[in-house]
Amino acid sequence: MSEQPDENRTDIPKDAPDQDVVDAAVVEALDKGDVPGVGQLVGRLHYADVADIVERLDPERRDKLVEAIDNDLVPDVLAELDEAVREDVLEDMDVEQIAAAVRELESDDAVEIVEELEAPDQQKVLDAIPDMDRRLIQESLAYPEDSAGRLMQRETVTVPTHWTVGDTIDFMRRSADDSSDGELPPTFYDIFVTDPAGRPVGAMHLSHLLRSKRPVPVTEVMATELKLIPVTMDQEEVAFVFRQRDLVSAPVIDDGGRLVGAITVDDVVDVIHEEHEEDMLALAGVGEDDLYDAAVDTTKARFRWLLVNLFTAVLASLVIGLFEATLEQVVALAILMPIVASMGGNAGTQTLTVAVRALAMRELTTTNAARVIGKELLVGGINGILFAIITGAVAWVWFQDQTIGLVIGLAMVVNMLVAGLAGASIPLVLDRAGVDPAIASSVFLTTITDVVGFFAFLGLAALILL
Numbered sequence: 420m421s422e423q424p425d426e427n428r429t430d431i432p433k434d435a436p437d438q439d440v441v442d443a444a445v446v447e448a449l450d451k452g453d454v455p456g457v458g459q460l461v462g463r464l465h466y467a468d469v470a471d472i473v474e475r476l477d478p479e480r481r482d483k484l485v486e487a488i489d490n491d492l493v494p495d496v497l498a499e500l501d502e503a504v505r506e507d508v509l510e511d512m513d514v515e516q517i518a519a520a521v522r523e524l525e526s527d528d529a530v531e532i533v534e535e536l537e538a539p540d541q542q543k544v545l546d547a548i549p550d551m552d553r554r555l556i557q558e559s560l561a562y563p564e565d566s567a568g569r570l571m572q573r574e575t576v577t578v579p580t581h582w583t584v585g586d587t588i589d590f591m592r593r594s595a596d597d598s599s600d601g602e603l604p605p606t607f608y609d610i611f612v613t614d615p616a617g618r619p620v621g622a623m624h625l626s627h628l629l630r631s632k633r634p635v636p637v638t639e640v641m642a643t644e645l646k647l648i649p650v651t652m653d654q655e656e657v658a659f660v661f662r663q664r665d666l667v668s669a670p671v672i673d674d675g676g677r678l679v680g681a682i683t684v685d686d687v688v689d690v691i692h693e694e695h696e697e698d699m700l701a702l703a704g705v706g707e708d709d710l711y712d713a714a715v716d717t718t719k720a721r722f723r724w725l726l727v728n729l730f731t732a733v734l735a736s737l738v739i740g741l742f743e744a745t746l747e748q749v750v751a752l753a754i755l756m757p758i759v760a761s762m763g764g765n766a767g768t769q770t771l772t773v774a775v776r777a778l779a780m781r782e783l784t785t786t787n788a789a790r791v792i793g794k795e796l797l798v799g800g801i802n803g804i805l806f807a808i809i810t811g812a813v814a815w816v817w818f819q820d821q822t823i824g825l826v827i828g829l830a831m832v833v834n835m836l837v838a839g840l841a842g843a844s845i846p847l848v849l850d851r852a853g854v855d856p857a858i859a860s861s862v863f864l865t866t867i868t869d870v871v872g873f874f875a876f877l878g879l880a881a882l883i884l885l
Contacts, residue, residue, distance in 0.1 A: 449480050471498035494523040509721035518547035527572035527803040530559040544849045562768050568650040571671040571680030577611045585633030608668040612641045617677040619670045654690045661687045735869040742877035751818045760872035762835035767864045770795050770842025775856050799839025803832035828878035841867045
């Protein structure tokens with residue numbers, strides 16, 4: 420980009436540690452209309468940092484910044500953007516720009532961008548890229564969403580079983596210098612050894628390859644215990660396999676066992692972050708793009724869950740209504756009953772969070788479910804007794820009535836036991852039913868702890884006090 424030194428030029432201090440300083444400098448340059456200056460400002464940043472700035476800007480400034488970014492930087496920035504923001508950015512780009520960006524990306528990143536386009540635009544972009552790239556992307560798009568086929572990188576380094584270490588090194592050097600021999604992936608960790616049918620029989624780490632002498636056959640260097648990833652495996656399962664086996668890359672195979680791609684650890688890190696973020700937001704009943712959605716869309720998304728919570732609150736109120744006469748006679752019960760429901764809800768949420776995480780990490784299964792539920796019941800019982808003593812004593816002193824202390828103490832034990840049982844068992848039941856526990860568990864838990872808490876407290880009060 421050409422230099423344009425003038426008084427309107429805004430610079431980022433080279434040693435500025437604060438992202439706010441960088442953002443402010445970019446915003447100032449955008450507002451001045453100093454497009455070349457903006458390009459130079461972001462040109463010194465890593466593409467991931469540029470993507471962060473794009474996400475934090477309002478839509479109008481965002482469009483200006485994307486226009487100012489050097490064309491060589493656009494592909495990498497697009498690959499790093501949040502999906503909701505990337506959709507907005509792609510809407511403002513023409514087909515030629517998108518196709519040019521897709522051509523520069525690795526196949527897995529290219530697929531991620533193309534799959535977000537509307538069908539007509541998707542086809543136009545595919546028509547505008549080379550045949551080989553188009554074929555690879557189309558094949559990946561044919562696989563199920565969130566599967567290994569969508570996640571994998573199609574570019575791999577493969578060698579036949581009869582080659583030596585020297586043959587492999589020479590092949591990689593030729594491929595780096597001569598595009599007619601094929602193109603090496605920009606980043607790879609393993610070289611896969613395949614049989615004549617294209618099935619992977621081993622893999623060589625680059626470190627092992629470079630430490631071996633040239634005449635050594637690759638079959639003596641390769642590791643034969645491969646973890647093969649089926650192309651239809653869910654990306655969450657892929658992430659579990661990588662964590663379980665401490666993998667940095669793994670071969671992906673089709674139904675015939677042939678090598679069709681490879682998944683690398685950088686993509687798995689993205690999956691882990693995505694799944695964690697999705698579950699965390701689902702527990703609160705909000706969408707993953709909630710931060711970047713328009714206010715109307717966010718309102719609609721949250722309204723559904725708030726409506727469900729309203730129905731559960733009405734159910735709890737109906738339980739309270741059953742004991743209207745009891746409340747009229749003992750006003751202290753109205754003051755104390757939220758304590759029982761609140762303590763049960765918090766205790767249940769603690770158990771629920773642990774259970775949902777354990778299910779996601781495959782640490783909670785049918786094999787150890789009974790033991791986990793038993794433990795949570797024990798924990799709920801112990802905490803229930805301890806807090807029964809505390810709240811019972813407080814109620815006794817507060818209202819000068821030991822019977823009220825006894826009632827709230829017994830209700831506390833009951834609700835804490837139920838909270839432990841519900842918090843551990845609800846995610847298991849939902850998981851077995853094929854429902855995502857992270858999405859639905861909290862609604863059921865809140866309903867159970869509220870209803871049981873109020874019913875136990877007011878029911879015991881009706882029996883003991885009246």
